[in-house]
Amino acid sequence: MLFLEMILVALQSVRANLFRAILTMLGIIIGVASVITMVAIGTGARAAVDEQIEALGASVLNIRTGNFMRMGVAQSGATLTIGDAEALARDAATVEAVVPEAAQQLQVKFGAENRNLRIVGVTPNFAAVNSYTLAAGSLFTLADDSAKRPVAVLGNSVPAQLKTTREAMLGGTIYIKGIAFRVIGVLEEKGASGFRNVDEQVWIPLATAQFRVFGSDTLDNISAKVSPAVPVERAMVDIERVLRREHNLLPGKDNDFSIGDPRQFFNVRETAANIFAILLASIASISLIVGGIGIMNIMLVTVTERTREIGIRKALGATRFNILLQFIVEAMVLCLLGGTVGILLGTGVAALLSRVLGWSIVVSPTAIGVAFGFSAAVGLFFGIWPARKAARLDPIEALRYE
Amino acid sequence: MTPSISQSDTVILTRGLERSFTMGDSVIRALSGVDLTIRRGEYVAIMGPSGSGKSTLMNIIGCLDQPDAGEYWLNGTLVSNLGDADLAAVRNREIGFVFQTFNLLNRADALHNVELPLIYSGVPRRERVARATETLLQVGLGDRMHHRPSELSGGQRQRVAVARALVTRPSLLLADEPTGALDSTTAREIMGLFAELHAQGNTLVVVTHDAGVAAEAHRTVRLRDGRIESDTQNAEKATA
Numbered sequence: 001m002l003f004l005e006m007i008l009v010a011l012q013s014v015r016a017n018l019f020r021a022i023l024t025m026l027g028i029i030i031g032v033a034s035v036i037t038m039v040a041i042g043t044g045a046r047a048a049v050d051e052q053i054e055a056l057g058a059s060v061l062n063i064r065t066g067n068f069m070r071m072g073v074a075q076s077g078a079t080l081t082i083g084d085a086e087a088l089a090r091d092a093a094t095v096e097a098v099v100p101e102a103a104q105q106l107q108v109k110f111g112a113e114n115r116n117l118r119i120v121g122v123t124p125n126f127a128a129v130n131s132y133t134l135a136a137g138s139l140f141t142l143a144d145d146s147a148k149r150p151v152a153v154l155g156n157s158v159p160a161q162l163k164t165t166r167e168a169m170l171g172g173t174i175y176i177k178g179i180a181f182r183v184i185g186v187l188e189e190k191g192a193s194g195f196r197n198v199d200e201q202v203w204i205p206l207a208t209a210q211f212r213v214f215g216s217d218t219l220d221n222i223s224a225k226v227s228p229a230v231p232v233e234r235a236m237v238d239i240e241r242v243l244r245r246e247h248n249l250l251p252g253k254d255n256d257f258s259i260g261d262p263r264q265f266f267n268v269r270e271t272a273a274n275i276f277a278i279l280l281a282s283i284a285s286i287s288l289i290v291g292g293i294g295i296m297n298i299m300l301v302t303v304t305e306r307t308r309e310i311g312i313r314k315a316l317g318a319t320r321f322n323i324l325l326q327f328i329v330e331a332m333v334l335c336l337l338g339g340t341v342g343i344l345l346g347t348g349v350a351a352l353l354s355r356v357l358g359w360s361i362v363v364s365p366t367a368i369g370v371a372f373g374f375s376a377a378v379g380l381f382f383g384i385w386p387a388r389k390a391a392r393l394d395p396i397e398a399l400r401y402e
Numbered sequence: 403m404t405p406s407i408s409q410s411d412t413v414i415l416t417r418g419l420e421r422s423f424t425m426g427d428s429v430i431r432a433l434s435g436v437d438l439t440i441r442r443g444e445y446v447a448i449m450g451p452s453g454s455g456k457s458t459l460m461n462i463i464g465c466l467d468q469p470d471a472g473e474y475w476l477n478g479t480l481v482s483n484l485g486d487a488d489l490a491a492v493r494n495r496e497i498g499f500v501f502q503t504f505n506l507l508n509r510a511d512a513l514h515n516v517e518l519p520l521i522y523s524g525v526p527r528r529e530r531v532a533r534a535t536e537t538l539l540q541v542g543l544g545d546r547m548h549h550r551p552s553e554l555s556g557g558q559r560q561r562v563a564v565a566r567a568l569v570t571r572p573s574l575l576l577a578d579e580p581t582g583a584l585d586s587t588t589a590r591e592i593m594g595l596f597a598e599l600h601a602q603g604n605t606l607v608v609v610t611h612d613a614g615v616a617a618e619a620h621r622t623v624r625l626r627d628g629r630i631e632s633d634t635q636n637a638e639k640a641t642a
Contacts, residue, residue: 317493
């Protein structure tokens with residue numbers, strides 16, 4: 001009840017000096033709005049990254065021949081073979097599908113244009129495993145592979161690289177190492193993932209690549225798609241077990257292959273989002289501090305202005321603690337009002353950003369709770385000193401104050 | 403809350419009150435040994451020229467200040483050694499202040515001003531409003547309860563202040579130049595109200611330098627240089 005009176009007095013005081021109160025609250029408003037926007041963007045960015053990981057097939061692991069380090073020296077390991085891929089498909093229970101890949105950077109010629117592109121020999125399931133979709137034409141088949149037919153599927157930007165169009169290339173002939181390949185399909189745009197742009201690759205049947213183009217039966221990479229609902233870490237252990245057996249590695253010997261987790265590439269995206277969040281967090285904390293100092297300043301003014309009122313209240317039976325509490329409550333009311341406006345503003349800015357930038361943005365109740373907590377804490381921290389000053393006023397002098 | 407039967411009917415008892423202030427290099431002795439006894443139901447004027455120590459005495463009696471030496475018993479309780487919180491409680495329960503400049507809260511209406519002491523003593527809202535209303539009616543402001551001080555005349559403001567002083571049913575009404583800011587007609591009204599309150603059994607102490615105001619009291623204590631110079635009964639009033 002006494003507390004209610006304190007809140008009432010605080011609200012009266014805010015109403016009596018409305019403009020001043022708004023100016024005072026500005027720092028808190030900006031601070032809290034930043035916190036809300038920051039958390040909304042952070043949460044949204046994380047959700048977006050999760051979504052992209054899902055879409056880009058993050059559950060595909062890349063197994064490479066090991067260029068591993070031993071005593072500071074890079075060792076070239078054993079090669080990966082089609083046998084390894086078969087063993088994985090057969091024995092690694094956590095793996096749903098396996099794509100053996102052999103790749104080389106080669107000159108591709110179409111008409112008068114030529115270009116150095118990455119040629120990848122793969123089994124026909126490569127598109128399904130990597131979630132690639134066909135934009136036009138068709139994919140090659142198992143029959144194409146076993147017959148070592150010279151057919152090619154192009155990455156989305158390959159026609160542009162060769163200064164032509166998709167339509168002009170489809171059904172046409174490209175020359176790789178002087179061998180004529182018929183273009184049977186073009187993929188949808190995928191975007192750069194990691195350090196490699198798959199849109200600039202050319203896919204051909206693995207057998208064709210190994211026996212007609214590269215002249216080598218070694219693999220550069222095996223893509224292994226992890227079965228649904230299996231943790232990536234478990235699949236990695238499983239793959240390691242099968243390959244160590246295939247490669248006859250004795251216990252204690254290092255792996256001669258490496259298993260790459262593509263999720264690491266997404267860390268870059270997440271880092272960018274984090275940097276943005278840190279930036280906003282610093283704006284938020286600086287404006288909360290500045291706002292808090294503003295609150296403290298105005299509370300000191302208020303205490304001076306209301307010296308006489310403090311004297312009256314003391315004469316009527318208010319204890320030092322009552323007065324202390326009253327002015328802390330007042331500072332907190334200012335901050336919480338500012339916090340409320342800030343939450344509304346922050347939500348508005350977040351909504352605007354999501355519309356303009358197309359980011360997914362999530363305003364969480366936690367963020368609102370945290371923002372409220374911050375405002376209250378600022379009010380408490382910066383309100384204590386002026387309130388103490390008020391509480392310590394001598395009632396006789398306070399009553400005499402003009 | 404009517405005056406209870408206590409062991410003694412003494413409201414104020416002071417023994418050897420001393421209080422000095424340091425002003426720059428010099429020490430001013432505002433009170434140097436004041437012994438004063440005021441009994442329940444008395445109407446006492448404290449007079450004296452400025453610098454006589456009457457304000458200091460009033461502050462100590464009102465528990466706004468503490469003596470450097472000596473004892474002050476209020477209603478049988480030694481209050482001259484109490485801490486801040488206890489002293490605030492004593493001010494709240496035992497003393498009703500009436501000031502020269504009214505000292506009302508400008509942002510609050512008359513009713514809320516009168517409620518204020520009850521808020522600090524933790525009286526529930528319903529009872530608080532009832533008692534504040536009743537007290538405002540008692541001082542003749544039944545129709546001004548929701549007016550702010552700025553919407554009231556000087557006399558009305560002082561009535562609000564008197565109502566605020568009375569609402570806790572204190573054992574002592576302490577007025578400091580209660581008519582100092584009023585014109586003579588209004589001043590007479592307020593003094594009439596005081597006489598009424600006294601007749602109802604309240605103990606009144608009025609600090610004033612106005613002989614006319616002092617003449618309304620039944621006893622006059624004169625201070626000079628921090629000591630009681632004279633302590634006389636007003637024969638005409640005392641028998642009334």
